[in-house]
Amino acid sequence: MSKCFSGVLCAVCPGTQNKLSTLSDLEQQYRTLKKVYENCEVVMGNLEITSIDRNRNLSFLKSIREVTGYVLVALNQFDYLPLENLRIIRGTKLYEGRYSLAIFLNYRRDGYYGLRQLGLRNLTGETYQRMMPPAKVGMLTDIPDRT
Numbered sequence: 001m002s003k004c005f006s007g008v009l010c011a012v013c014p015g016t017q018n019k020l021s022t023l024s025d026l027e028q029q030y031r032t033l034k035k036v037y038e039n040c041e042v043v044m045g046n047l048e049i050t051s052i053d054r055n056r057n058l059s060f061l062k063s064i065r066e067v068t069g070y071v072l073v074a075l076n077q078f079d080y081l082p083l084e085n086l087r088i089i090r091g092t093k094l095y096e097g098r099y100s101l102a103i104f105l106n107y108r109r110d111g112y113y114g115l116r117q118l119g120l121r122n123l124t125g126e127t128y129q130r131m132m133p134p135a136k137v138g139m140l141t142d143i144p145d146r147t
Contacts (some may be wrong), residue, residue: 013037015045015069019095022051022075030056043067046093052076054113069093073103077113084119 013036023029029051037043038060046069052058054077061081066088072095073081091100107114 010041010065011039011063012042012044013040015043015067016048017046018048018050019072020050020074026051026053034060037061037064039063041065043069045069046072046095048072049081050075052078054078054108058082066090070095070100070102073115074105076106076115077108078106079114079116080119081115081117082119083123084121086120087122087124089123 016036023032030053033049033052037047041063043064043066045067047064047067048071049058049061050072056078058078058080059082062084064083065085067086068090069092071083071086071089089100094100095102103115103118
């Protein structure tokens with residue numbers, strides 16, 4: 001536990017610096033993600049969510065409120081990103097030196113599975129405007145509607 005948010009105690013966990021690199025075993029990739037971020041409130045570094053299948057329970061990500069580095073969401077097949085309590089991406093490190101939030105290639109080639117909804121309800125843009133130089137926000141790739 002560490003002090004954060006006006007002296008309130010919170011759970012801090014380490015971030016990663018893997019970018020798009022993944023473990024060869026996708027089951028292990030998911031288990032590692034869950035082990036690191038379950039009950040985590042502040043990610044000290046980057047939050048990288050990559051190569052996660054569509055049937056995975058990602059509700060453990062709901063506890064995250066702050067990321068000091070960047071957030072990368074790429075090469076996944078799940079349809080909902082439950083980062084509902086994420087309020088701040090500080091962007092002390094930027095993805096590819098440019099982005100504090102990068103979201104791309106989150107669908108299967110046939111278009112049947114993929115990211116359709118971001119749960120970033122509490123994320124504000126204030127931090128982006130105060131950064132020097134300002135960080136850019138990546139674009140969410142459109143997913144064809146096959147319903």
